[in-house]
Amino acid sequence: MPGRVILVVRSWPRLSQTFILNEVLAMERRGAELTIVSLAHSNEQRRQSQVDKVRAPILFLDDVGFRARWSRIADHAHVLAAAPVRYVATLLHVLANPGLSRGYATCSAVRCFGHAVVVAVLVLRLRRSDARTPHLHAHFAHDPALVGMLTRRLTGVPFSFTAHARDLYQIPPASLVARAAAANAVVTCCQVNADYIARTVPAEVRPPVQVIHHGVELDRFSPTLRAPGRDLTLVSVGRLVEKKGFADLLRAWAALAAAGYRFRGEIYGDGPLRRELTELSTRLGLGELVSFHGERDRDEIARALARTDVFVLTPCVTEDGDRDGIPNVLVEAMACGIPVVTTATGGIPELVRSGENGLVAPPGDMAAITAHLAVLASDPALRRRLGESGRRTVESGYDVEAAALALEAVFDPRTPLAEEVAS
Numbered sequence: 308m309p310g311r312v313i314l315v316v317r318s319w320p321r322l323s324q325t326f327i328l329n330e331v332l333a334m335e336r337r338g339a340e341l342t343i344v345s346l347a348h349s350n351e352q353r354r355q356s357q358v359d360k361v362r363a364p365i366l367f368l369d370d371v372g373f374r375a376r377w378s379r380i381a382d383h384a385h386v387l388a389a390a391p392v393r394y395v396a397t398l399l400h401v402l403a404n405p406g407l408s409r410g411y412a413t414c415s416a417v418r419c420f421g422h423a424v425v426v427a428v429l430v431l432r433l434r435r436s437d438a439r440t441p442h443l444h445a446h447f448a449h450d451p452a453l454v455g456m457l458t459r460r461l462t463g464v465p466f467s468f469t470a471h472a473r474d475l476y477q478i479p480p481a482s483l484v485a486r487a488a489a490a491n492a493v494v495t496c497c498q499v500n501a502d503y504i505a506r507t508v509p510a511e512v513r514p515p516v517q518v519i520h521h522g523v524e525l526d527r528f529s530p531t532l533r534a535p536g537r538d539l540t541l542v543s544v545g546r547l548v549e550k551k552g553f554a555d556l557l558r559a560w561a562a563l564a565a566a567g568y569r570f571r572g573e574i575y576g577d578g579p580l581r582r583e584l585t586e587l588s589t590r591l592g593l594g595e596l597v598s599f600h601g602e603r604d605r606d607e608i609a610r611a612l613a614r615t616d617v618f619v620l621t622p623c624v625t626e627d628g629d630r631d632g633i634p635n636v637l638v639e640a641m642a643c644g645i646p647v648v649t650t651a652t653g654g655i656p657e658l659v660r661s662g663e664n665g666l667v668a669p670p671g672d673m674a675a676i677t678a679h680l681a682v683l684a685s686d687p688a689l690r691r692r693l694g695e696s697g698r699r700t701v702e703s704g705y706d707v708e709a710a711a712l713a714l715e716a717v718f719d720p721r722t723p724l725a726e727e728v729a730s
Contacts, residue, residue: 311340311341311433311437311439311441311442312334312339312341312441312442312443312444312718313342313429313441313442313443313444313464314331314341314343314344314363314445314446315344315345315346315426315443315444315445315451315454315455316343316344316345316346316445316446316451317345317346317347317413317446317447317449317450318346318347318348318349318350319343319345319348319349319365320349320351320358322349322353322354322355322602322604323546324446325355325605325635326496326521326635327446328355328357328358329521329522329707329710330521330522330707330711330714331343331361331363332357332360332707333522333707333708333710333711334711334714334715335361335362335363336711337708337711337715339711339715340363341362341363342364342366342429342433343361343363343364343365343366344365344366344368344425344426344429345365345366345368346368346413346422346450346451347367347368347369347413348369353602353603353604354604355604355606356605356606357605366425366429368425379421379424379425382424382425382428383424385428385431386427386461390461390462393460393461393462393463394461396460397423397457397460397461398420400460401416401417401419401420404416404485405417406479406481406482407453407482408450408482409478409479409482410449410477410479410482411449411473411474411477411478412449412453412478413449413450414450414453416453419450419453419454419457422454422457423454423458423461424461426443426455426458427458427462430443430458430462430464431462440464440720441464442465442466442467443455443458443459443464443465443466443467444466444467444468444469444717445466445467445468445469446468446469446471447468447469447470447471447474448469448470448471448474448475448478448483448486449474449477451468452468452470452474452486452490453482453486455467455468455489455490456485456490459489460489465491465718466489466490466491467490467491467493467494467717467718468490468493468494469493469496469519470483470493470494470495470500471495471500471632472629472630472631472632472653473550473628473630475495475503475504476503476628476629476630477627477629480507483504483507483508484507484508484509484512487504487508487514488508488512488513488514491514491515491717491720492514492515492516492517492717493513493514493515493516493517494516494517494518494519494714494717495516495518495519495632496518496519496520496521496632496633496654497518497520497632497633497653497654497657498518498654498657499632499653499654499657500518500632500653500654501516517713517717519710519713519714519717520704520705520710521633521635521638521705521707521710522638522706522707522709522710522711523635523638523639523642523701523706523707525701525702525707527605528609528612528639528643529643530643530644530694530695530698531613531644533613533614533615533616538569538570539568539569539570539571539616539617539683539684540570540571540573540614540615540616540617541560541570541571541615541616541618541619541680542572542573542574542575542611542612542617542618542640543556543573543575543576543618543619543620543621544574544575544576544611544620544636545620545622545634545636546576546577546578547576547577547578547579547580547581547584548578548579548580548629549623549625549629550622550623550624550625550629550630550631551620551621551622551631552620552621552622552623552650552652552670552671553574553580553584553621554580554584554587555621555623555650555670555671555673555676556574556619556620556621556676557584557587557588557591557593557597558591558673559619559621559673559677559680560572560591560593560596560597560680561591561592561593562673562674563677563680563681563684564592564596566677566681568680568681568684570596570684571596571598572593572596572597572598573597573598573600573611574597574598574599574600575600575601575602575603575611576602576603577601577602581599581601584599585599608636608639609639612639612640612643612645613643615643615645616645616646616690617645617646617647617680617683617684617690618636618637618641618645618646618647618648619647619648619649619676619680620634620636620637620647620649620650621649621668621676622634622650622652622670623650623671624653624670630652630653631652631653631654631655632653632654633653633654633655633657633658634655637655637658637659638658638701638705640697641658641664641697641698641700641701642697642698642701642702642705643698644694644697644698645694645697646665646666646683646689646690646693646694646697647659647666647697648665648667648668648676648679648680648683649665649667649668650667650668650670650671650672650676651667651668651669651670652670655667658705659697663693664693664696664697664699664700665693665697666679666683
């Protein structure tokens with residue numbers, strides 16, 4: 308392992324980004340020394356209880372006020388004095404290429420340069436205090452990876468990043484190429500993303516591309532005995548945004564109810580479409596059958612899964628290209644031995660193989676989603692078989708401890724990585 312891993316994230320802590328929290332805790336259990344650099348405070352009212360277990364110091368880059376401004380000026384002076392050629396060359400590169408921050412982004416290229424200067428000061432300090440070279444890893448290919456790329460130009464620090472979903476597909480291809488060309492490795496959560504990176508980034512500048520599945524805590528999300536009830540409990544979890552396909556889910560539930568099946572539908576999560584979806588639920592006649600529970604932390608989600616008969620998630624690809632990779636909550640549900648019904652979007656078919664460890668419908672196909680739900684409602688033995696197979700799938704390829712071990716290899720300069728992961 309390097310002396311310390313600097314982990315750059317967009318905001319911290321995020322309720323919906325349990326995959327990052329799981330990764331941090333698993334790496335710390337393995338003895339990694341981390342520093343988390345967050346471009347912004349999340350400002351969320353609710354957070355995961357496990358955040359308090361994180362030992363890593365957190366550096367926020369959105370602090371304001373007199374002291375923060377003077378600190379930033381001192382940081383620029385520090386980096387300029389330490390590496391004047393690198394500083395000037397990187398600044399000129401940013402000024403000449405404002406398009407580095409086009410597409411899905413919340414910071415301009417110049418602002419990302421300012422963030423990179425602060426991270427560069429951290430790198431320089433760590434180098435003075437530890438003979439080993441720190442490694443910088445950014446989560447998400449948009450702003451965090453741009454900050455990582457610019458920090459690499461300022462300091463020469465080894466750099467890698469994880470590309471997930473929207474951050475990968477909604478930045479211009481040229482921006483992805485620039486970030487990847489500066490990286491020692493690119494990590495992503497599913498093979499379909501790796502294939503996109505391979506098609507987009509020319510081989511002559513493409514670093515090793517590593518598929519590392521987001522892992523879950525297998526002891527925390529595990530099968531429980533569920534007493535059979537008269538009505539099925541169907542549960543879905545996710546942000547109430549277009550790509551999650553909740554409108555399709557509600558229409559499928561309405562068709563299931565019209566066919567005479569008895570069930571309770573529960574949706575956990577919040578987002579900009581909550582009012583629209585609750586109104587749609589009422590129009591479809593689901594008012595008494597479906598409950599919207601809002602945001603919940605992972606402890607509450609785990610308790611909800613313990614009483615779930617079928618887990619349903621029906622994502623789609625939106626017109627602007629937004630999509631999921633492999634939703635973590637699908638992995639959590641399967642770890643709990645719950646049969647899942649989902650759609651063939653993003654990397655989901657890599658996790659769920661229809662008829663083997665779940666049931667998969669084409670995205671937007673309400674008839675197929677409804678048919679899958681009806682089959683499971685009528686066949687307890689099938690629910691049990693798919694649930695058990697889903698648990699085995701997670702055990703074999705989605706353990707958070709195995710994911711942390713794979714990341715160690717990315718961060719360790721002594722470990723040779725494959726040139727690229729083949730399909």
